[in-house]
Every structure is written in structure tokens, then in C-alpha cells.
Amino acid sequence: MNKPLILVVEDDSSVRNLIAATLKANEYNFITAASGKEGASQAATRSPDIILLDLGLPDMDGVEVIKQVRGWAITPIIVISARSDDTDKIAALDAGADDYLTKPFSVEELLARIRATQRRLAYSNNASSSSVFENGGLKIDYAAGCVFLDGEELHLTSIEYKLLCLLAQNVGKVLTHKFITQNVWGSCWDNDIASLRVFMATLRKKLESADSEKQYIQTHIGVGYRMVRL
């Protein structure tokens, strides 16, 4: 598989250099942009495979960049946020970002996110039209409405099944609480989010009962959930 082209949009030169050095050391192709405008135009002209986007840009809000890019491309976007506050991450995810990193992040973390996004890309390129979803020992037969874990059928309630399908269709992406509740319940009340936590916990337990080493669903506390591509 070819190494993808990565666009790095970051105004701080030290962090830009750090990311550039990391990508270079791992033999990724990359281009850099120091402002939101430059980033958006680079995204349009160079059509990168993955975009790493800092949310705190001097010329425009990172969320605005996401909205612009999402206007014409589904390029995976990983946002980088300096604030420990979750609200800007959630706003970015709801605007269409796929994943997030919080400063200070480690080099391994950055590489892990890029690899996960790559896997997702590979998967969606190959099997987007398939009626069967497969991830590690997990298999969802959309046509039959059945779920199998390591070959054994799992008995899920209808809400659990809906949740699992939603996560599977967005595998590798962090889905915010709001996004999930709107897609499963059609509303987004605090109470729904609390319910969501309970259903996710039971669903996770059912998925992990067979093999505790494999974690299919990640909890991003305060933000949302993600199905990990295994």
C-alpha cells in the first residue's frame, strides 16, 4: 500500500516541525500549511489523504476549515486541540472531523491515530458496499440482522444492535454523544446521553465477554465512543 499524503495545518512552527519530523522519520509524504486559508487551498489543490488540523489557527476557526473541506471532500480530518476543554473537540467532531488529539500529545499517539485512519480508509475503499461487516472476531450480517462474535451469535436488544451498526458504519471514527443519540433516539436530551452510557456499557460487556484482550469499543470520556478497527 502506498504511503498516503498528509496535510499538516498548524501555525506553531515548533509543533509543525515536530509533526513534520515524525512523519518524515516514518516515511509519510506530507505538505504543511501555517494558516487556515492556506490549509483549505492546499486541501483543494493537493487532495491529501489525511488532514491534521490545529483548531487554534490565527486567521480562522479550525471548525470553519472543517466545514469548508467537508463541502467538497470526505478526506479524514484529525483535529489537534490545545485546550483541555472538550467543547471545541465535540464541535469539531460534529462538524465532520474524524478523530482528535489533545496537546500535549506523544509521538506514538500521533502515529497510532494516523495508522487507525489509514486502516479505516483501506476498509471503506474495499468493503463499503458489502452487506456484511467484519472487524476482528466481530461479524455483522446487515441483511439477516445477526451479529456474531468469534463465530457465535450474539443476542442483542434492538437498541444495542442499532448502536453497534452505527459504530460499525463509522469504524475508526469518534462519534459524539450527540451524534449517536440523534441517530438512535432521534433526540438529544441529557437523559438520552445517560441511557446511552448504560447501553454502551452493556454492549461492550457482551462484546468483551469472549476475549477480554480485544476492545472493540473505546470510551472517550466526555466526548463519545469509537469502534476500533482491529
Add this chain to the structure above:
Amino acid sequence: MENDTVQISNGDIRGEHVLACLSSAPSNARIIRTAAQMTKAYGAKFTALFVETADFEKASAENKARLADNIALAKELGAEVETVFGDDIAYQIARFAEAAGITKLVIGRSTFTKKRVFESSNLVENLLAYAPEVEIHIIPDISAENRYIPTKKGIDWLEILKNSLLSLLILGLSTLLCYLFQKLGFADSNMIMVYTLGVLVTSVVTSNVVYSLLCSIAGVLLFNFLFSRPDFSFGSYATGYPVTLLIMLLTALISGIFAQRYKNQEEHSHKIAHRLKLLFDTNKLLLSATDSSRILTLTAQQLIKLFSTDVLIFDENFEATYFPANIANQAVYDVEIERKSAEFATRSNSAKGGERQLGSKFFYLPLSVNDMLYGAIGVDGSALSAFDRDTFMSVALECALALDNERNRREKEQVAVVASNEQLRANILRSISHDLRTPLTSISGNAANLLENGEKFDPDTRKQLLQDILKDSDWLINLTENLLASTRMEDGKLQLRFSNELIDDIADAAVNYCLKRAEDHTLRLTSSGEMMFVSVDTKLIVQVLVNLIDNAIKYTPSGSSIEVRIEDAGDDVRVSVADDGNGISDKDKPHIFEKFYRGEESPSDSRRSLGLGLYLCKAVIEAHGGKIEVADNLPHGTVVSFELAKKEIKINE
């Protein structure tokens, strides 16, 4: 023209002060209006005075209501309303005028309607005698139908019977004594003295001058009939007798009136003394109260004790609290109407207040001191005499003063808290700046070294330097998280962002975060698996757990195991971080949650410990209403655990 101006300004300097005399008469309104006009014309000060006499308390409700109307009118026209007590109206007015520096006095004819025998029929003359320097304006009462007709008060038959029996007893005793004197052959003059004494005693023990008057007539007749020659007839030969009888009559009358006056005065002083004592008690009680709601409750209790009426209190935010005088018999009232009425009272007049709004059951006084409004206090006003109102005003003022003191004290405390917070902040900054130097020196020194002499180092040395940079920056990263959390704590109040979270998810997040740092330790999470929600600020609770795990990693030797346990503790969730290290000495235990406390037996790299972590943990848990504690783990090690209230969640299917 110029001269006129000068004169007016002279008048101003002298300070004209108009006094209107209030009464319960309907025509009194005219007097008040005239006085108000004069006040305007002279640019003078305006005071309205009511002289409450002893019998006013027994006046009809109609009269009292009319007086209240007149008082209200006077206030509306800008008068300060004062009340004094005494039976000699002229004397009281004159004394007040002198004390208050009154220059013009407005009275009406009805003000000096004759009320009792021997009271001066000419108030004006008396006034002139008492206060010759005051200008007196008399407003004639022309409207005949408006003339004040005193209404008959209810007759107390028991009182009459008692007084009559007493008088008869005294008369009988006097007669008996006289009979004895006659037997002993004493002179007639002695017997007259005995009867005079009887009349005196009667005037002292009975409540009305009528009895002593009747007694004196009866005494004269009895003496004449029984003892003066000829015996058992009213005929009298001695020429001096009619004069003797007349003198006896006068003696009875004068002594009776004086005794009565003395008694009334005494009653008043008694009432005033009683009120002073109650005010003193109130003052003492309010001084002991420490918060505003306690002050209001105590005031209400005192008022109930004083007037036996219901009390309605509005606090600073005009929230009503009702204190019934009798719990079994609570009044029905409309809170909105009462609130409007109370608000009106606070607006209409600063200190004297006391208007009643339509439909309102209570009579309100504002609780205000120096333009600070602390609410209003209302009592069932229909039963209040002017004397009671005065008392009520004093109690309200005491209450307002207590509230004012309480607020001042609270403000001072707040200032002290802010000051101590500032002090704390300064301490933190100093301590941090100091502690930051060490890792920063290491990072920048090592980086510079590598940049300049990178090639000269052997690979192992280079790796060591790089690892130091990494370790020190990790330490700085963790410190930043704690500092961020602490700044949220320091701002007086902690701004918590609550959300309902599964405790397992929180513990999971914290354990996952720490796994990287716990490479030399075994880190484990055990949970009953029960789904327990807590309503918490997730970020802060995760930070608490990270700090606790971090501490366990830092203070235990490599290879130790650390367990994060989640347990159901009834209404609470208990989260513990247990290690099997060397434990904490009993001496250190009470102090580990203190800010900047580092313990005596610090680990080798104690320079890296700011002592902020556990302090922050305690502050966060306490801000959530939970508690955190440290105990020994068995057989060795430490357990730090905290409890948070469980939250019941309704699940939407």
C-alpha cells in the same frame, strides 16, 4: 423687592418649623393641609404630632381608623409624624414644640374639645402660657356635620360593681369610725376629717373620679344626718356647716383628679418600662443571632410576644415567611397582595413607613438602615395603638440594624477569604516558579548539549539525556493539568461542570491514562460490574484518580501492584486506590491532604513533588459533596479512597 428677598432668606436661616396637631377628628385633615401649605409658603420643616392620652386606647375602632388616615395624609404631605404620651395635651404640645424648635403651630378647634372635668377648656391659653414664643394658628371647625362626636365606650359593669362596693365599704368604715368617735366624745371636726380621709382613700382605690365625688356627697349627707345636731335629720343649725361641706366636696374632687392623673401616669411609665425591657431583650437576642434568617425569626417571635398578632416577613429578595401567632389558627392571605403592600411600604417612606394597601392584612415597616433595604416586616395592624406602632418601629429598627451588622460582618469575612485566597495564590506561584526551575534547567540544558555536542556523545549517553528531557517534560505536563484544575478551585467558588457518568468509565479513563507511566508496576482495575452513575465534573474526577494512581506509582518501589477498586457503598460509590508499598506513617496521615505537604520521608526525587496533587484531590471530592480518606492496606501499603453519591438514572428504551 430686595428687602423682601433678604427677609425671606432671614426666615430660612432662622429655620421655620411648622407643627400640625393630629387628632382623630374628621376635620383634622383641613388642619394638616393648612399646615402643609404654610410649610410650602415658608419653605419650612413640617412635623405632625399626635398626643396620645390614656383613654385613647379605649377609643372606637372608627376613631382609630380615622386617626390612621390623618397620619397617612400627614406623611403624604411630607410631614414627619411623631407621637407623645400624656394627658395634658397643651403641656405635651408645648414641650414637644420647645424640644423640636417649632416656630408655627397649627391646631383646630376639635383638637381641644373638652374631654374631662377640670381639664383646661382653653388649650390656646395654656399653650401660650407654656410656650409663649410659638406662633399659634387656629383653624375653626365650620362644618357642623363633621364635628367630632366622641362615641360612647362600652360600659364595664364588673368594674362599676367593684368600684361601688369599694366605695360603700370605705364609707361604711368611715361611718363606723365616726360612731366610735362620737361615743368617745370627740369633736365634730374630727369626724369631718375621717370622712375627708375616706374620700381620699376612695379616690386612690377606684378608677374614676365619679366615685370619690359621690362618696364626698354621701359623706357630707351621712355626717349631717347621723352626727350633726339634731341627730338623724338633715337639718343643720350651726352656721359653719355649709362651708365645711363645700370644702369637703372640693377636697374630694381635687384629690380624686390628682390621684387619677398619678395613676394614669404610672400606667404609662409602666408600659414604657415594659417596652424598654422588651426592646432590650430583643436587642440582646438579635446580637446573639449569626445569620439573617435567624435574625428575622427572632424578630418575628419577639413581635408575636409583644402584640400577639401574626407576623409576615419579607426578606431581601421579597420572599415571604409567615409566623402565625397561634399555630392552630393561621391566617389566610394573598402573598402577591402582601408583597405589593410591603414593597409599597418600603418605597413610600424611608424609616417611618407603615401604609396599608387595599386588601392587605398586614401593616408594614421597611427594614432599612442607611439606604440599605433588608426587606419589610408586617404585623396584623388592626390591633395596634400609636404606642404599639412606636414599639413596632423600634423593633423593626433593631432588626434592620442587626441585619446590617450581619451583612457588614459577612462582607468583612468575604474580604478576608479573598485576601487569604490571594495569599494562597501568591504562595502557589512562588512555590511553582521555584519548582519549575529544576526540570526546565534539565530540559533546556540537555537539549542545548545535544544540539552542540550531539556527535561527541556515545549513543548510551545520548539516550540517557533524551530520556531525562522526556521525563522532565512529562512531569511538567502532569503539573500543568493539576495547575489548571487548581486555578478552577482557587476562584473562590469551584465551577463544576456536572454530567452523569458511569463510574466504571471514569476509572477506565484514568487507568488507561496511567498505564504508560506504570510500566514498572502492576496496575489493575476491579469493579463489581454494577452500573453506577455519578453526577460529577468528569475531568476533575479523572484528574483525582490520575493523581492518586500517580502517587501510588511514585511512592512505591518498582514491582509493587496498584489496584483501583470500585465498590457499591449503599447510597454512595466507593473508589479506592490501594498499593502494597511501604505505607504512610501515622504522623504524616493527617497532613497528606494539606497544600504543599510533602511528608518527611520523601522519595529520592522529592524535588519533583509539588504537594499539590492530594490537596487538589481533597478539594475536588469535597466540592462534589464527597469525602476522601487515607488508611493502611493490609499487610502493608496504603489505601486512599473517596466516596461519591450515586445518581439514579431513568433509562430511555
